[in-house]
Amino acid sequence: MKRHPLATRFDGAAGILAEIDARIPETRDHAAETRAIVDAYHPKRLSLRVEAVVEETPSARTFRLRRRDGAGLPPFLAGQYVNLFVDGTSRPFAISSSPATLDHYDLTVRRVPNGRISNLLIDSVEAGQVLTTTGPMGTFHHNPLFHGDRVVFLAGGSGVAPAMSMLRDIADHGLDREFHLVYGSRDDADILFRDELDSLAARHPGITVDHVIADPSPAWTGRTGFLDADTLTDLLGPLDNRMVYICGPQALYPYALGQLTSLAHPRKRIRFEANGAPTDxxxxxxxxxxxxxxxxxxxxxxxxxxxxxxxxxxxxxxxxxxxxxxxxxxxxxxxxxxxxxxxxxxxxxxxxxxxxxxxxxxxxxxxxxxxxxxxxxxx
Known part of the structure; x- marks a missing residue:
């Protein structure tokens, strides 16, 4: 075998080259084996049975999905989504369950006024039905190398679903991460996962959860208003270059960006979850x-x-x-x-x-x- 002249200039090169020459050539076709591995981790389609439908609030449901054969589901990163096919179209929904539990995926859906798919799912899907999804996908997840271990999540409405998966991930895997969720809701009767969020914050010193209600009931004693710069400063203190995740209604994105920009937070430290085509x-x-x-x-x-x-x-x-x-x-x-x-x-x-x-x-x-x-x- 012809050797590149540089190969002889490194210590131990002769021994390594001799080992390579002594190997029996690999002639087995790995295509089928590779395809099986790829399909197991990145399936194009999954056929999943609705095991349970949980009423989270008057306007939201969580659909627990399992494989019909009982096998485990592909792994995912907290914050990722699956695309759900229904009624001749599809919609992406964040997985709200923990990556530590792969016997099911939880998809949390909130009713959207005049929404074709959200209303169809909430009004008609029952336990026992079979739904088709893609495998998990998406880039809206924590990357410790680039995002660090001190993060902020600004959520609005059902945008708390990927945050819920991230928080469950921290709790289930004992991750050493500071995670501050500021969750804005229209009213206090419509807070998704309220009890679990408060319990996670009470049990884990690295987790902080603040609720902000736009239209509170007389019984609400917590923070009110919107996720404006003053509110964020009061709740978060100095942002100190922390990575900020944002997920919620489309109107939240330009608004939150404006508030964070007014606090001199760098754009490269803000991550938006993709959330549909522009309204207008x-x-x-x-x-x-x-x-x-x-x-x-x-x-x-x-x-x-x-x-x-x-x-x-x-x-x-x-x-x-x-x-x-x-x-x-x-x-x-x-x-x-x-x-x-x-x-x-x-x-x-x-x-x-x-x-x-x-x-x-x-x-x-x-x-x-x-x-x-x-x-x-x-x-």
Whole structure:
């Protein structure tokens, strides 16, 4: 075997090269074995039975899901989600259970006014039904190397679900981490996991939980108002470069960013969970003033042609016509729903995490892309 001249310049190189020469060549095909391992940890689909439906508050339910064959589920990192397929579409839901317990996943769903999927799940799903999900995915989880061991989590509404998984992870694994949750709720009757959150804070010195209620009942004696800069300063003290996670309704994101910025907290120490397409894409600066969002345009996808409003995400429009690109986050981040724009112009929302190659090849993320003109699309 021809050796690179540098190989002889290192101590012990001769012995290592001799050992390599003496090895019996590996000729076994590892493809099937590798595929089995990949599928076990990163399955494309899971068929899960609803074991129980827990009423958390009047507006929220937790669905406990297990494999139908009783086998263990793929591991996940606290804060990750699964994509749930239902009614011809899908939605991502954070896993609220602990990564220490892999015999089930808990998905906590809060009713959204006029929400197609949240209302369907809460009103119709019962124990015994079978649901289809992806395996766990997502980047909204603690990275000790970059995030450190002192973190803050600002949650609103059901955005507390990934925080719940993180807190359970700390408790179950005895992690040496300071975790301060500031949880904003509309009213004190709608606080998810209230008793467990308070119990975790009481039992674990590194865990602090503060509730902030926007519209309290007369019986509420805790903090009220919003997660503004004064409230955050009173509850958290100096942020001291701690990593801040934020998850909740879309309105929370720009608001929390503004409050943290006013406290001179660096943007690189703030992490947002992807949380859906923009409520109003026309509010983004690069939406053209001449494009009436209510007007319809023509979408052509291979042999299918249909009309849709400009302000409807292309992914939703495609699914309405039985065209279902692979999808997961539905927030412009994961890139699974990429489509190629062959003709026409689309508005790609600022939420889209496009690659340089996407822009060069005319790809966009269909979950946060809106047709401004007649368009022709392909995968």
């Amino acid at each position: 894409p026309t509010a983004q600066p690069h939406w053209p003033n001449t494009a009436d969002p209510s007007e319809e345009v023509t979408v052509t996808f291979r042999d299918t042609v249909f009309r849709t409003r400009r302000d409807k995400p292309l992914l939703d429009a495609l699914e309405d016509h039985d065209i279902r690109p692979e999808a997961a986050c539905r927030s412009g981040e994961c890139s699974l729903c990429r489509i190629r724009v062959l003709e026409g112009e689309v508005h790609t929302a600022t939420e889209a995490k496009l690659r340089l190659s996407d822009r060069a090849s005319a790809y966009t993320h269909s979950c946060v892309a809106y047709p401004l003109t007649d368009v022709e699309l392909d995968l």
